[in-house]
Amino acid sequence: MANNDFNCSFSATITAGEAISKINKVPEWWGVTFTGNAEKQDDQFVIKMGEEAFFNCTVTELVPNKKVVWLITDCYMPWYTDKKEWANTKLIFDVNENNGVTELHFTHKGLTPDVECYKDCEPGWTHWIKTSLESYFTTGKGVFRKPTK
Template identity: 75%
Template sequence: MENNDFDISISAKISAGEAIKKINNVPAWWGVTFSGSSEKQDDKFIIKMGGESFFNFTVAELIPGKKVVWLVTDCNMPWYADKKEWANTRLIFDLTENNGVTDLNFKHEGLTPEVECYKDCAPGWTHWIKTSLLSYFTTGKGVFREPSI
């Protein structure tokens, strides 16, 4: 069976350990309202994107310098028919460091072309990973609008 999960890759001159620290500093690259903690395995955090939307995450896996996995434990996406579309999906950050350059492969497991939000979420993730996170890796600053609180 073909794997249609959304995935995207970037490379930056940064150590894998530093990259994981930056990934875990969610508000610095993903323009969202953030509460909780995302620094170690089993940490829980909540992301809000305005209105009644929310995404509850658990750090399901954290292998220093190698991998971070966030599990969406609950969500409310009021703009879609299935408001829980991201529930039980996983955001996977796989890292490989070679000669001071880290390759990051990001996969949103469960985000496939068959789900309603794919048309919005795929370009969204493309921005957050290829533009904002890459900028945060290389310049120390993400590229986004500040969230409205």
């Protein structure tokens, strides 16, 4: 069976350790209001978008120089019929360093073309990962834009 979860990748001249550290500095690359911590296993944080939308996350896996996984434990997305559509989905950041170049592979496990928000979330994630996070890896600054919704 094919894996339909949203995913995208890019490579940058950065160590795997630097990549993990930068991923964990969420407000630097994702234009959101952020409270809590995302630096260690079991850390919890909240991402807010606008007045109502929120995503509660827990760092469920942190493998130094290799992988970070965030579980969205609760959310509220007022724009959609299923306002909890991202609840119990996972944001997975896999990194692989080779000769000073690190490839980041991002997967939003549970975000598939058959869910309502996919049409907005696919271009949103593509921007936040392939434009903003990549820029943060390479220049030290994310590229912010207004959320899709």
